[in-house]
Amino acid sequence: MSDKRTKWDNRWREKAGHPCEPDGWLLRARDLLPGGKALDVACGQGRNALYLAEQGISVTAVDLSEEALEQLRNEAAVRNLDIRTCRVDLESDPRLPGEGFDLVTIFFYLYRPLLPLLRNAVRPGGIMVMRSLSSAGPFPGGPGNPDFVLHPGELLEIFADWEILLHEEGLEPSRRGGSVAGIVARRPL
Structure with missing residues (x-):
């Protein structure tokens, strides 16, 4: 097992039993979300995958951590939800489980080389919902590694050839x- 996977398994083990609420950005975008098939990338314990499945969306959730995926499977069983889970190392072997998703979500995970693959996983007319740390706002602190932080305007550049339905940066502290x-x-289309 890789050191990275062990680190994330330990992190999610420590968070076991914590409330699993969907991200506020996903809730804010709820009226824009299509039905059909969704891919939740770097899903962790599955807070967003669970919410999407409760909305009747067919969800595939991927993460590096088997511990996080096991917690997601357990919570999905408690809620009587059918969520497909796949353990994927998105950085060293980024094979996604399928393509042509109506919705792809990615929250607080930024690995820039993966973005073209995720864009291609969205079917024409489908939606991408993304939220991550940014250096755009006046709030102190944040991750020390700039590889994990979006630059001001970067999301607009990444999706310049897509229809922007909702965008915000630097207005809220992490x-x-x-x-x-x-x-x-x-x-x-």
Whole structure:
């Protein structure tokens, strides 16, 4: 088992039993979300996957941590939800389980080389919902590694050829310090 996977398994083991509420950005975008098939990338304990499944969306959730995926499977069983889970190392072997998703979500995980693959996983007319840490706001702190932080305007650049349905950056502090940026974008037909 890789050191990275062990680190994340330990992190999610420590968080076991904590409330699993969907991200506020996903709730804000709820009226823009399509039905059909969704891919929740770097899902962790599945707070967003659970919410989407409760909305009647067929969800596939991927994460590096088997511990996080097991917690998601257990909570899905308690809620009587059918969520497909796949353990995937998105950085060293980023094979996604399928394509042509109506919705792809990614929250607080930024690995820039993965973004073209995720964009391609969204079917034409489908939606991408993304939210991550950003250096756009006036809030102190945040991750020290710039590889994990969006630059001001970066989401708009990444999705410049898509229809932007909702975008915000630098207006809200992150729990980790710094600010956040989010986008809801529709892939052209």
